[in-house]
Amino acid sequence: MPGLFQAEGIVLKGRDYQETARLLTILTRSHGKIEAIVKGVRKPHSSLRSGTQQLCRSRFLFYAGKNLATVTQCEVQEIFAPLRQDLKRMARAYYLVEIADNVVMPGQVNQAMYLLLQQGLENLGELEPDLVCRAFEARTLKILGLEPCLDACAACQGTLAGCGRVAIAPAAGGALCPNCQGHQGREFLLSRGSLKTWQQLSRLHWQYLKRLQVSSPLMRELGEVMPAFLEYYLDRRLRSRAFINELGGDAIDRPGKN
Template sequence: MYYGSRAIILKSLDYQDADKLVTIFSEREGKIRAVAKGVKKPKSSLRAVLQPFTHSFLYLSRGRDLDLITQGRLLDFYPRIREDLGSTLYTAYIMELLDKSLVERAPLGPLYNETLQVLNYINDKGAKSLVIRYFEIRLIQELGYRPVLEACAACGQKNLTTRFNLAEGGVLCHDCAGFLKTDFMLSGEAFSLLKFLQRADWKSLDRIKASSEALSSLEQLLEKYLEYHLESRFSLKNTIYQLKKSLPGAFDKG
């Protein structure tokens, strides 16, 4: 069976001879793995089409285990992302997030569109910390792990603290905080920022003002939350942390 779909290239690995095994997030099929034959040859028409975090339209043949990419055309290469170290690494991190969180053959149209939005934003305006956090929250919600912030995640009471419990999936009330583990303590600003980002849209992001402390706190919480629920660690986050220390100017987009 042959089919076509818009697709975001998550990663590609050497496979056999001149072939590559490509993991893509397709609009029609969700995450799939497919073989691109001869793509490592210099004259292959698929070389540019299958670069990581490109947006392409692909034609594929469905296989039992792996699909086969037969043709493709480039829709967007996001050149400004590739010219900036911070933008490149944060975009690669987003691709890693998607690869490790999505199950195969499960279409997620809204998340696909959100991913295109974040790629366009980073290409146009740079990889702002707030935008990466916003995308993480969108991903968490699409996967069904939306944090509980309006009532106690354990008992439903409203007398809330800003103590976050990973297993319960949200903040705790004063009573439950007395006997349940506090995995993360949010500041008042970070808690308000998290609540706002849960209901925000792309148009509102440029109007948000947040301190570096609140953004850092939210980043740490979301990292722990994703690792807990996805049962996976993200190698690029450690790379980003290390480079932030040695090359802070590459990551000061806000």
């Protein structure tokens, strides 16, 4: 029903709309993901310009029309300034936003995903960027109820025998014992250290992640398999990974063990 309502939200993306307007996708804490028009925002002196930029967290006043909402007022809460001064961090911010945009459906209220995005963007300005991305991926899978089984075989629930590298498959939902390998589609090999780090990334409070020391080899392993898991369950490629790769970040499209 048409009417005014308020909501705090983060601008995920926007595009020019008509002559001076923009059409925004905003993830709100209380009303889910909203498509909203901001009229006149492309005029030089628009009061709405600062609070409707991409990656800006604002408090919005919306008018709910029949088809689209309209932003009538906004008050900036946070612009995540450290990200805007560092291209590497900005690229990772786009990645987090793309994940959130694909996870939350229009109109679906998902406060856990909203808070995760807010926390991810805040910590991206302070912590190692790729560590934040891995933690964000792990926590997104947890929110979706798709946290992988890493303590036992996801296929037969047997023990992960031996002390070497462990096969892990998105289609199986986690790690595989030697007997179950080779039957679950694309597989990756991870060290035991990577498995332990994945679990820590999923469970540790953000403030403790500052103390987490992850070696470059482990980070490379996780940077290959964790996005693959997320893309498998989202059933789509995350395009911002290509931009990260262009900047010398995560390597993409490296073949898994088949």
